[in-house]
Amino acid sequence: MNTIRIAIDGPSGAGKSTLARSAAGKLGYLYVDTGAIYRTVGYYAHTHRIDPKDEAAVTACLPEVTVELAYGRDGQQCMLLNGEDVTAAIRLPEISLCASAVSAHPGVRGFLLEMQRKLAREHSVIMDGRDIGTVVLPDAEVKIFLTASPEARARRRCLELEQRETPQPYEKVLQEIEERDWNDIHRPIAPLRQAEDAVLLDTTDLDFQESEAALLSIIRERSGGA
Numbered sequence: 614m615n616t617i618r619i620a621i622d623g624p625s626g627a628g629k630s631t632l633a634r635s636a637a638g639k640l641g642y643l644y645v646d647t648g649a650i651y652r653t654v655g656y657y658a659h660t661h662r663i664d665p666k667d668e669a670a671v672t673a674c675l676p677e678v679t680v681e682l683a684y685g686r687d688g689q690q691c692m693l694l695n696g697e698d699v700t701a702a703i704r705l706p707e708i709s710l711c712a713s714a715v716s717a718h719p720g721v722r723g724f725l726l727e728m729q730r731k732l733a734r735e736h737s738v739i740m741d742g743r744d745i746g747t748v749v750l751p752d753a754e755v756k757i758f759l760t761a762s763p764e765a766r767a768r769r770r771c772l773e774l775e776q777r778e779t780p781q782p783y784e785k786v787l788q789e790i791e792e793r794d795w796n797d798i799h800r801p802i803a804p805l806r807q808a809e810d811a812v813l814l815d816t817t818d819l820d821f822q823e824s825e826a827a828l829l830s831i832i833r834e835r836s837g838g839a
Contacts, residue, residue, distance in 0.1 A: 617642065617737040617836050618752075620745035621828075623759035624805060625709065625793045626766030628816060629741040632759065632828050634690070637739040639829065645682070645732050646690050647742035647749070648712065650725055652703035653680050653692045655711030665714035672720035680725070682732075706774070706781055706789065713793045716743070717800040739832075743797055746808035755835040756811035757828065763790050765817045 619642070621633050630646050637644035657678050658665045665671060681693040691700045702708070715721050729749050732738055742749065746756035761769075767787035774781050797805040807813060812831050816824040 616733065617754050618733050618750050619739040619755040619832055619836070620750045620753040621739065621741040621757045621759055622743055622746050622805065622807070622811065624766070624797065626770045626790050627759050627761050628769065628824060629759050632825055633739045633741045635825055636828055636832065640832070643732065643736040643738045644690060645729065645738050645740040647729055647740060647745065649690065649692050649703060650680055650728070651716040652708050652712040653694050653699060654678060654721055655715045656699055656703045656708050657694060658715055659708060659711045665711040668718045668720070671715050671718055675720065675724050680728070704777070705779065709789060709793060713796045717796070717802060719802050722802060743805045744803035746811050747806060748803045755832050756808050757814055757831055758807040758811040759814050759816065761815060761817040763787060763794065766790050
């Protein structure tokens, strides 16, 4: 059976995960949040007091790390770290920068690359991250670069944190988003950038329904009405 691969890239807080998950549900595709995979490795480093910026130390711990994806009946992606469900824990604000740091290490990216590609070989997927269209799935049938202004992303992130009962000041969230943007864009390995054949979708002035409608329209147009 032929599979369809949809790559969605973009900066932190752009709404990639929420939109991709919803669109995958409507299309009957498997949703893969690659950011959660890197967050899981970052979480391991954080909880084991390993400096996430220390490439040698992080790479050395990888044989101790088993990362698995599980899916509930609702299609929700759950992350398992050495058999433990860490889905909620990896969303804590301090893990975001840990994820950005460990994702810059070639050893970590190589460690997780085949896992991501295997999912795309076996299923029609909507996969989101930072380098899906440029590195992980360079031959994806549909590539979208999803973005929004840093201020809009910070407001959305604050709302998400409030809903999770872990509120943070807007100024702190905005600073962390801008710092992660800089790290992701300037890392030497697989930096965040728009693929040449990706469609740009800016959701700064769009609500969720408008953003999802625009996303689905691009997917259907580019995939021949899938």
